[in-house]
Amino acid sequence: MYKIAFDLAWKSLIRRKTRTLMVIMMIALSLSGLLFLQGLYDGMVSHMINTSIRSDSGEISLYAKQYRLEKTIDYHIDDPRAIKAYLHQSKEIDAYAIRLSGEGLVATAHKSLGATLKGVRLEDERRFGDFDTFLFQGKFDFGPKKQEALIGFKLAEKLKVTTGNRLVFTAQDASGEINAISFRISGIIKSGNLAVDEGSVFVSIETMEQFLALPNSATQIALRIKDKSQVNSIQSMLQKKFSTLDVLRWDELYPLLIEMRDMMDIFNWLSYAIVFAVAALGIFGVILMSILERMREFSIMMAIGTPYKNIRYQVISEAFIMAIAGYIIGAILGLGFLVYTASSGIDLRYYQAGLESFGLNAILYADIRYHYFFQAFASVFFATSLSILWPLHVLKKIKPIEIIQGKML
Numbered sequence: 457m458y459k460i461a462f463d464l465a466w467k468s469l470i471r472r473k474t475r476t477l478m479v480i481m482m483i484a485l486s487l488s489g490l491l492f493l494q495g496l497y498d499g500m501v502s503h504m505i506n507t508s509i510r511s512d513s514g515e516i517s518l519y520a521k522q523y524r525l526e527k528t529i530d531y532h533i534d535d536p537r538a539i540k541a542y543l544h545q546s547k548e549i550d551a552y553a554i555r556l557s558g559e560g561l562v563a564t565a566h567k568s569l570g571a572t573l574k575g576v577r578l579e580d581e582r583r584f585g586d587f588d589t590f591l592f593q594g595k596f597d598f599g600p601k602k603q604e605a606l607i608g609f610k611l612a613e614k615l616k617v618t619t620g621n622r623l624v625f626t627a628q629d630a631s632g633e634i635n636a637i638s639f640r641i642s643g644i645i646k647s648g649n650l651a652v653d654e655g656s657v658f659v660s661i662e663t664m665e666q667f668l669a670l671p672n673s674a675t676q677i678a679l680r681i682k683d684k685s686q687v688n689s690i691q692s693m694l695q696k697k698f699s700t701l702d703v704l705r706w707d708e709l710y711p712l713l714i715e716m717r718d719m720m721d722i723f724n725w726l727s728y729a730i731v732f733a734v735a736a737l738g739i740f741g742v743i744l745m746s747i748l749e750r751m752r753e754f755s756i757m758m759a760i761g762t763p764y765k766n767i768r769y770q771v772i773s774e775a776f777i778m779a780i781a782g783y784i785i786g787a788i789l790g791l792g793f794l795v796y797t798a799s800s801g802i803d804l805r806y807y808q809a810g811l812e813s814f815g816l817n818a819i820l821y822a823d824i825r826y827h828y829f830f831q832a833f834a835s836v837f838f839a840t841s842l843s844i845l846w847p848l849h850v851l852k853k854i855k856p857i858e859i860i861q862g863k864m865l
Contacts, residue, residue: 460766465773468746475745476778479738483782484789486734487832490727491790495822496797497720502823505706505713507648510585513706514553514678515687516694521702523675529558529630533674539698543679548690551680553577553584556664556673560627562657564615571611571655573625575664584680587645594619594643602660604642608653612644619643625657629669637667728831732839735782739775740843747771747847755854768848779840787829797822 469476509515518539523531533539536554543552556575561568578596581587588596591606598604605623612618619641626636639659647653665671681687687705694703707714747754754767801819 465770465777468750468770469774469777472746475742479742479778480782480785482738483731483735483779483836484785486731487783487786487836488789488793490731491787491828491832492793492797492822493727494724494828495790495794495824496802496820497723498823498825499798499821501713501717501720503821504648504716505710508710508713509680509706511587511590511647511649511652512678513704513709514551514584515681515684515706516679516691517704517706517709518677518679518694518698519675519702519704521700524702524704527559529628529668529670529673529675531675532556532670533677533701535672536674536677537672539677542697543677548682548686549679550682551580551584553580553678554661554674555676555678556661556668556670557675558627558664558668560625562611562615563624563626564617564621567615569611569614569655571625571657573627573657573659573664573667575661576658577661584678587647590645590647592644592646594641597642598660598663599640599642602663603639604659605639606643606645606658607641608656609644609646610650610654611656612641614654617641623657625667627668629667631669633669635667637663728835731832732835735779735836735839736843738843739778739840740847742778743771743775743844743847744850746774747851751854754851758854764852767851771848771851772844775840775844779836783833783836787832790828790832791824794822794824794828798824 518533520531520533540552540554543549553576558573560571560573562571562573563569578587578598582596592609594606596606598606607615607617607623615623617623622638622640624636624638626634629635639657645652645656645658665673681690691703691705757767758764798821801821803819
């Protein structure tokens with residue numbers, strides 16, 4: 457019985473193949489575009505989050521109390537060697553980076569700007585977040601005498617300096633004295649993290665300790681966690697272990713990224729709403745028109761004893777054949793777009809300046825996640841279910857004898 461109804465639905469769609477193909481392609485193209493945009497949006501946000509974690513915060517960062525509010529070296533971690541020993545033995549910690557930062561004034565012969573001087577160990581930064589991959593120009597080195605520096609590319613542009621030029625950094629040390637130190641630029645960093653690119657100069661931590669008169673000190677200890685699902689539990693454990701410190705996750709340090717991710721989720725849901733509307737309206741129009749065109753056909757079927765549920769099943773089958781065909785084609789096209797974009801990216805170097813102002817690379821890469829396809833299927837399924845309700849209501853009101861006699865409903 458149901459097989460006959462399904463066969464009739466299939467033949468009906470074939471008989472009206474132009475209309476059927478138009479609906480299928482409408483669903484497929486809108487769905488593939490949705491999957492592509494969703495992957496691209498998520499890829500953009502993931503890139504910014506990953507860059508911020510690699511270049512600065514890690515999954516978790518440790519600070520002295522009040523440092524995040526005051527940003528002065530008065531609130532520093534004194535003698536972090538005990539913390540370092542604990543982190544070195546911890547199985548949950550994949551890597552860590554100890555940094556000593558100071559706010560001050562960086563100057564050339566012609567210009568000066570406010571900036572942050574960060575004392576780091578380059579080997580630790582390389583293990584921590586592959587920091588050497590951010591090198592844009594020059595060399596990833598502080599020189600044999602530790603008297604060279606790395607600078608963010610945006611800050612270098614503002615100061616109009618390049619590798620080989622000299623900088624003077626002026627800041628207040630731990631005793632309250634104003635000190636100045638000179639560095640030659642060995643390399644330029646382009647990380648995609650605006651806080652790093654626009655206002656940071658990196659020097660050797662040993663040089664920084666001497667400059668600020670803070671031996672064996674740190675302002676930040678950033679951690680990379682092996683199992684990302686355990687970040688919250690590890691944060692709680694560290695808070696109990698080091699109760700005198702602030703232990704903050706990356707999302708607490710970069711709330712703007714969370715807001716951007718939430719905004720992208722809203723864009724994705726709006727995109728789903730568009731696909732839902734396209735699928736629903738397309739199938740609704742085709743099914744309703746098909747029913748109105750075949751009033752006499754359905755009336756004769758009912759008059760000779762065909763149960764209404766068989767005809768209803770035929771109509772439902774027609775709708776879902778178009779929806780599933782559109783979904784399959786759209787999913788294949790969308791997957792193809794995502795695979796290509798995830799591997800090769802989209803080259804937008806023509807808009808490079810604008811993208812970099814938001815912390816994005818000129819080449820955008822997409823994410824591929826399984827839930828994209830489940831959400832898309834659910835959207836098409838519910839859109840199809842909703843779109844056939846009114847046509848089925850019209851079908852149920854048919855009075856076979858009047859239709860056969862040529863009378864209006």
